[in-house]
Amino acid sequence: NAGVMQNPRHLVRRRGQEARLRCSPMKGHSHVYWYRQLPEEGLKFMVYLQKENIIDESGMPKERFSAEFPKEGPSILRIQQVVRGDSAAYFCASSPQTVSNTGELFFGEGSRLTVL
Amino acid sequence: AQKVTQAQTEISVVEKEDVTLDCVYETRDTTYYLFWYKQPPSGELVFLIRRNSFDEQNEISGRYSWNFQKSTSSFNFTITASQVVDSAVYFCALSEASYNTDKLIFGTGTRLQVFP
Numbered sequence: 001n002a003g004v005m006q007n008p009r010h011l012v013r014r015r016g017q018e019a020r021l022r023c024s025p026m027k028g029h030s031h032v033y034w035y036r037q038l039p040e041e042g043l044k045f046m047v048y049l050q051k052e053n054i055i056d057e058s059g060m061p062k063e064r065f066s067a068e069f070p071k072e073g074p075s076i077l078r079i080q081q082v083v084r085g086d087s088a089a090y091f092c093a094s095s096p097q098t099v100s101n102t103g104e105l106f107f108g109e110g111s112r113l114t115v116l
Numbered sequence: 117a118q119k120v121t122q123a124q125t126e127i128s129v130v131e132k133e134d135v136t137l138d139c140v141y142e143t144r145d146t147t148y149y150l151f152w153y154k155q156p157p158s159g160e161l162v163f164l165i166r167r168n169s170f171d172e173q174n175e176i177s178g179r180y181s182w183n184f185q186k187s188t189s190s191f192n193f194t195i196t197a198s199q200v201v202d203s204a205v206y207f208c209a210l211s212e213a214s215y216n217t218d219k220l221i222f223g224t225g226t227r228l229q230v231f232p
Contacts, residue, residue: 033219042207042222043161056219091161105220107153107161 003027005074006092006108014116019079019086021111025094032075033105034067037089046090049075082115089113118143120210122223129198130231137193137226139208145169150184150191151209151220161207167191198230 003026013019025032030051035043036059048056049069060067064082069075079086089112093105119142129135141150152164165175167184175182179196195202205227209220 035220035222042224043209043220045219045221048219059219089159104163104166106163109158109160112159 004092004094004106004108006090006111008111009109010112010114012114012116013082015083016081019082019113019115021077021079021090021092021113022074023077023092023094023108024074025092026096026106029094029096029106031095031097032069033093033095034075034077035091035093037091037110039088043091046077079113082113084115087113087115118210118212118221120208120221120223122206122208122226124226125224126227126229128229128231131199132197133230134194134196135198135228135230137195137206137208137228139191139193139223141189141191141208141210143189143210143212145212147212149211151211152182152191152193153207153209153222154204155207155225156204164193164206195228198228200230200232203228203230 005024007022011019032049034046036046037043045059047060047067049067051069052071064080066078077090089110091110092108095105121140124138127135148169150167154162154164165182172184172186181194183192205225207225208223211220
């Protein structure tokens with residue numbers, strides 16, 4: 001678990017500001033997933049990326065949210081013009097191959113966003 | 117449609133009791149994967165087990181055991197002789213082996229409290 005690094009661990013933003021969450025996958029992993037956990041709820045899939053490509057963004061809100069995984073550097077989940085409903089824990093996970101091949105997603109410790 | 121149901125929202129037991137966490141899933145695929153994750157109070161997600169749909173053998177790992185029954189679409193998790201350190205939220209998840217994405221569908225979780 002410790003291999004997937006997320007920062008910041010805690011982020012406080014005021015309504016209308018932007019939030020950027022970073023995820024460095026485990027070494028050698030080229031598959032990254034973002035999940036959101038609202039208070040007292042389970043995790044919801046947001047987006048699945050491979051290097052420089054968005055593979056599945058079916059869980060991403062249509063507006064204000066975007067994600068990237070550049071050739072160099074961490075994956076970024078960006079939330080523009082945050083609202084109180086965006087307050088949640090955002091988890092990143094990585095795998096070297098697809099889950100069906102490797103059997104396990106390695107999760108980071110999450111980034112907890114609070115919108116005032 | 118894919119769905120994971122964890123009907124037990126919260127369970128409280130006293131140390132050394134056995135406890136079973138229920139998980140029922142729905143899927144159209146014949147090939148799929150089931151997972152259990154533990155989320156302790158510190159918030160990170162800890163992988164416990166992965167099971168593919170072709171392997172119905174029950175698994176035991178120390179005090180943990182899993183009972184997979186395709187006939188009832190269930191993948192239940194039993195902790196034997198529970199300990200205070202088992203207190204956490206436990207999530208069951210499903211992944212379909214589609215060609216394009218390996219997103220996990222999580223249940224809403226069961227909060228287990230083990231009292232000394």
